[in-house]
Amino acid sequence: MSTQRIIAVEEHIATDQFLRTADSLEVFPGDRTEIDLMRTVVSNAPVHAALTDIDQRLATMDSVGQAMAVLSINPPGVQPYPAPKSVALARAGNDTLAQIVAQHPDRFAALGTIAPQDARAAAEEIGRIMGPLGLHGVMINSHTDGHYLDEPQFDPILEAAEAHGAPIYLHPRFPSALAPYDVYGLQGAIWGYQAEAGLHAIRLIAGGVFDRHPDLTILLGHLGEGIPYWLKRIDNRHEFASRVAGAAGVMPRLELTPSEYFRRNFIVTTSGIDDQAVLDLALDAVGDDNIMFAIDMPYEDSAHAVDFLNRASLTDTQRSNISHATAERIFNLAPG
Ligand code: MN
Secondary structure (H helix, E strand, O other), X not given: OOOOOOEEEEEEEOOHHHXXXXXXXXXXXXXXXXXXXXXXHHOOHHHHHHHHOHHHHHHHHHHHOOOEEEEEEOOOOOOOOOOXXXXXXXXXXXXXXXXXXXXXXXXXXXXXXXXXXXXXXXXHHHHHHHOOOOOOOEEEOOOEOOEOOOOHHHXXXXXXXXXXXXXXXXXXXXXXXXXXXXXXXXXXXXXXXXXXXXXXXXXXXXXXXXXXXXXXXXXXXXXXHOHHHXXXXXXXXXXXXXXXXXXXXXXXXXXXXXXXXXXXXXXXXXXXXXXXXXXXXXHHHHOHHHEEOOOOOOOOOHHHHHHHHHHOOOOHHHHHHXXXXXXXXXXXXXXX
């Protein structure tokens, strides 16, 4: 067992007011299935309490030896609701996050939320999140009404994130093309979440986003949403496809290989993966200075996740980076 300072970085929160307001809004038709399921999950009494009760959260953190939580609004946040209501909901949510952090600055940091539905407003909100609100980055819950951040209408968001030094946590949600996943419960964390978030990350890489925004930092949960497993094949097949099909103009020419962008522009977190073999793949793909501990509270068990971290086969430097030092660097947190 270790006595490392532990910071967990994918820790979801909600307030009754946020949930009530969200419940009253129109939903994009393609998001109806996800919203119906998430409302069932959030109305489960233990989940609801874990999301909304700050004292209970602090008690849980104390009981497992967790120093800090980097909070984020419960997924899928404000993205299923058309603008302008989603823009207002994001602003209100960020004000609440800032209040919670101000009340417990030694225990909480937070990632703000934005509504990519209105990219100009979202870019402005990133300035408020990283400026007056004093938060530490933004969480975007993958696609917005079937659209992805590599599409040109979202460029103001990427520009603002890069300019303000806001890391973007690309969090999973139900896939945008839902039909093939809409059986046996596969839309969610069993398979759909990582398929969706992994696709989004690969779109950013293959679409040349990191040539346009070389200083952008993207965070992925689940130790990289499968990408560390595929990384050498992605390089190999990207090179082949660029050579054979890229000549026809269907693929942007990239300055680096996919794995070079993954190492340079991505941070991965351990949320929901308590598996040494997968951790070893992530260490090989991005290195311990690009890995952060995360629990995914309230959807994963805090004690189980901390126990995995404490027992993982790691050097002292690796353990220090993963448990707190990478989070301190990426989110600009004061060392403990
Ligand atoms: Mn999560």
